[in-house]
Amino acid sequence: MQRNHDRLVHLRIGGRNQYLVLRPEDVKHVMQENHRNYGRSPAFEILKIFLGNGLLTSDGDFWRRQRRLAQPAFHRQRLAALTTTMIAETASWIAELKQHNTQQPVNISQAFMDVTMRIVCKTLFGSDTTGKLDGLSTALDTLNYLANKKMLSPIRFPYSWPTPDNIRSKRARAQVDSFIYGVIDQRRQQHQDKDDLLGMLLSAEDEDTGEKMSDQQLRDECVTIFSAGHETTAVSMAWTVYLLSKHPDVLARLQTESRAVLGDVTTPPPDAFRSLTYTLQVVQESLRLYPPAWVLSRRAHHPDHIGPYTIPAGDTALISPYLLHRDPANWPDPDRFDPDRFAPGGPKDQLHSYAYLPFGGGPRLCIGNQFTLMEMQILLAMLVRSFELKPVPKQRITPKPLITLRPNQAIRINLL
Structure with a gap:
């Protein structure tokens, strides 16, 4: 496993290269943009x-x-x-x-x-x-x-x-x-x-x-x-x-x-x-x-770039809602059960739209x-x-x- 700072984690699973995407803005790039x-x-x-x-x-x-x-x-x-x-x-x-x-x-x-x-x-x-x-x-x-x-x-x-x-x-x-x-x-x-x-x-x-x-x-x-x-x-x-x-x-x-x-x-x-x-x-x-x-996978048809890093054609981008939802950078005290996070006008409304999937x-x-x-x-x-x-x-x-x-x-x- 190789971690590329806080944006990607390179995994080798079953003989295949897979890249765990960590930031909400990068997830949006893969899933939408x-x-x-x-x-x-x-x-x-x-x-x-x-x-x-x-x-x-x-x-x-x-x-x-x-x-x-x-x-x-x-x-x-x-x-x-x-x-x-x-x-x-x-x-x-x-x-x-x-x-x-x-x-x-x-x-x-x-x-x-x-x-x-x-x-x-x-x-x-x-x-x-x-x-x-x-x-x-x-x-x-x-x-x-x-x-x-x-x-x-x-x-x-x-x-x-x-x-x-x-x-x-x-x-x-x-x-x-x-x-x-x-x-x-x-x-x-x-x-x-x-x-x-x-x-x-x-x-x-x-x-x-x-x-x-x-x-x-x-x-x-x-x-x-x-x-x-x-x-x-x-x-x-x-x-x-x-x-x-x-x-x-x-x-x-x-x-x-x-x-x-x-x-x-x-x-x-x-x-x-x-x-x-x-x-x-x-x-x-x-x-x-x-x-x-808890995890989503997408295979790249062509090479793609996330910041300075490349996801080669044929390799897989992994997106884990479980990890995104428990990232303390977006969810303070992430393991705590607190429905008020989703109150109208509350903390959820201030987050990136792809921090919750x-x-x-x-x-x-x-x-x-x-x-x-x-x-x-x-x-x-x-x-x-x-x-x-x-x-x-x-x-x-x-x-x-x-x-x-x-x-x-x-x-x-x-x-x-």
């Missing part, structure tokens, strides 16, 4: 095996076309129509949690996996998923586990080889494909416009050519939405609840806001959640400390960032309104940097 020089790194070829060629893994002109087609589905006004579904599913989930024996801690990591799966299925496919979630959830969890395993393995057998992991992967992918293609085919035959995300993707047209997405493209975008809207949101929520259980002062302030704004109705109106200012700050601070996409940046900013923020606010406000959160003694939770920044074990919480 010179973004056309940077494509997806070789790591994304592994993700393509599992996710297909969706917005997360595609590149170049194909990515740009897909982004144009998918963007309207994630417009704020379109997403507002989906908040009613989020609220209803969360209310049902809260009712189930109230049946839990309060003498036993709750596996909150798994609980969030369950509810985010329900939310993403209902918002993506509407009512077409009724009674079909268990098998789909298991298949997606298998694909996620095997993708993590393959990414971390120094030996990667070709996907065509009949290894036990490849066989498991192909079976799980076949199960996911059967479900998603079945829903797509059913929708095409019905010729009905629906307000869920799949309906919006089905109706999307390229404004230049009039083309719509093929079944393969729809499948790949649906799997990508599943992965982002299910696993990453669940992991982020588990980290948030863990932090709150360790900081009762923040929790008390959050409860005061949620109970005052939402009242005691089972399913609060969507407009009420827009007033949850402190709830959003808590979510933002949790994403600062534990960003799900929970959803990436530039043209490849996560298309579902507003969807995720709204979902997290709804889940969090309705949970703390209903329960006290108490930590489980002697539970040692540390970050485990897989594809997403997971905890090293399932987080358990006492809900009282």
